[in-house]
Amino acid sequence: MTRPLARALPVLASAVVLGVTAVAAFAATGTTATTSASASTTTAAVVSAAEAFLDTLTTSQQETVLYDYSSSERSAWSNLPVGSGRNGIKLGDLSTTQQAAAMAVVDAMLSEQGQSQVDQIMTADSYLSSSGGGTGYGSGLYYLALFGTPTATGQFGVQFGGHHLAINADFNDGNAAITPDFVGVEPQTWTADGTTYTPMNGEKTAVFAVLDSLSTTEQSAAKISGTFTDVVKGAGTDAQDYPTDQGILVSSLSDDQQALVTTAIEQWVGDFTDEISEDYLAAYEADYDQTYLGWGNTTSSTGTGTGTTSGTYFRISGPAVWIEYVHQAGVVLSGLHIHTIFRDKTSDYTATSTTTSVSTTDVSTTDVPTTDTSTDSVTQTSTTTASLKKKRLQRGRHAVVRIQVTSAVAAGRVQVLVDGDVVRTRQLTAARAGQTWAVRLPKLAVGRHRVRVVYEGTTGVTGSASSVLRLRVIR
Structure with a gap:
């Protein structure tokens, strides 16, 4: 469900005050094509929201939020506290009306699950600000940038992020790509004004459901060598090769265990609209015979990485999918601190294009495909x-x-x-x-x-x- 345009951004009393294919494909040989999702409805919603947002801005503000599509800044994102800033325009510099319009652009890409998580991650940053973190934290320190002109038939990108959040979406002629996508949180749970927040409970529950389902033999096979203190393919690692897939093949697990792996992937992919997530999930499930899950450091759900001990590390990697989940010790507060990254090895930052127009003739329920009978072209078979x-x-x-x-x-x-x-x-x-x-x-x-x-x-x-x-x- 899309939230009301005029909704307020998440804040706490002492915090900063703010007024989607070409599906991931695989051939029998294991060749993987570019991943993205058919997302014409989502694209239209994002374009409409982006145009409405730009209409609320001054010329100077528009210049701040708009970048050339080919700008090298496209890959400049971070999960760290904002510090010197991010690409685009800061929410804290906008009026209440402009903030609502900015968040409507973000909402248009996301499912209800994703919208709720973004809200809670931003609320967590305000909580850190009021709990000793100071002015370097807060829900006003999140930025929105647009790369290229939002259009239903062209290509453009949307980047939104701040501390523990980096959304990088690309839209191209009705198709969408949704990675890299970083989500994290500190603390993992807290209560404010009678409301308890657990923005990453879905990810944590799904990850440990997979780990707990493994037999001793399977757990041993899934162990990844090395020690992990953070995600491997986070910000600033685009040029680095992906590590070799390690762990246990998902296809070697029982049907019930494979379903748990799918549920885990859904915690990241499902943050985006159903139109987008369904194509991604289909592609990743189809690749289970080439996809590995693994763990490092420890399988304890309470492992925080305190002192010299590294916290729980979990990974799903295949021809296209790359998901990492890691526990760290808190920075501002004691306790669990979670970092995760969702990438696609074939399509980070770039959606594919539908290159020619398509037919609008319905396929009849008799399963008979239409045939082109025009006399001005040579008819070929498919x-x-x-x-x-x-x-x-x-x-x-x-x-x-x-x-x-x-x-x-x-x-x-x-x-x-x-x-x-x-x-x-x-x-x-x-x-x-x-x-x-x-x-x-x-x-x-x-x-x-x-x-x-x-x-x-x-x-x-x-x-x-x-x-x-x-x-x-x-x-």
Whole structure:
């Protein structure tokens, strides 16, 4: 749910006072294409909010918030206390109306889960300010920057962050990329004015649910060598290679354990709109046979990294996904201090583009793809193949369909039908054409289901359909 535009930013009495594909794809050979999500609705919402925000600013303020899309400042972000500042315009320098408009831009990218977490992380910084941290902390010390002109058909970036928060989203012709994404918090929980805050309880609970599910043998196999005092791929590490994947293959775990891994990934991916997160989750689940989970230092949920002891470290890494979670000792306050990073190895900062226009013809429930019969172009054929990651799954879980469409033109709609009804629609982009990518289905009822993927074609290219796949959902 989008929060009211006029909502107040989180503050405490003594704090600073403020008035989304080309899905991560994989081929049978393990080749991974660029990750991003089909997000036309989210893009439109972000563009609308950004235009409304810019309209509230003076010319000088607009110059502060707007950057060239190609600016090298795009990769300049940090999770540290603000100090000398960040890219863009500071919330504390805006009027109440301008602050609300700025946060509406951020809200447009996020789910209710993500909106709540951003609010609470900012509230935590105000709490630190009032608890001895001083003027270097506070919810007014968060910045918003726009890279390029927000438009539904072009490319632009949104950066929002401050202490323990860095959102870097990119939008390109209706597609979205959402990494790097840093979230952290100090303290992990606190109470103010009768309200208890735990902004990262979802991440912590999900991480330790995975770790606690491992047998002694699995835990030993998942151990990552080395000692970790912070996330490895945090701010300022873009040029550094990713460490070699270590740990235990997710596909080697039981179905229940794999579901726990998915739940863990959802704590980061799910901070963004469903339109974005569904594509990312589908891609990452489809890669479980090449994805590892691991831990370092200790598996204790209370490990804080005090003294010479390093706190709990957890990682999920695959062909595209990269998630790190680490415990540190508090800086302003004693107790647990959490840092995390979510990156995508294929698409940090950059969403792919839909290069040509698409058809708007509906695919009929008879599963017959449309055919181009125009006489002014040479008609070419396409092929569509599909497979299920699992042909049998328990009720309440999502099936994942692997798709490959070969077409001479990267355009047109690809629709997934279950029992004759369209349940998912994606655009065939340049990053998807000829590649294997994935779609996550909605939860289905107990029973047997028919799944088919239909590419409806485009100008000069005939449509095609996959064979019918059989899926069984059990209790």
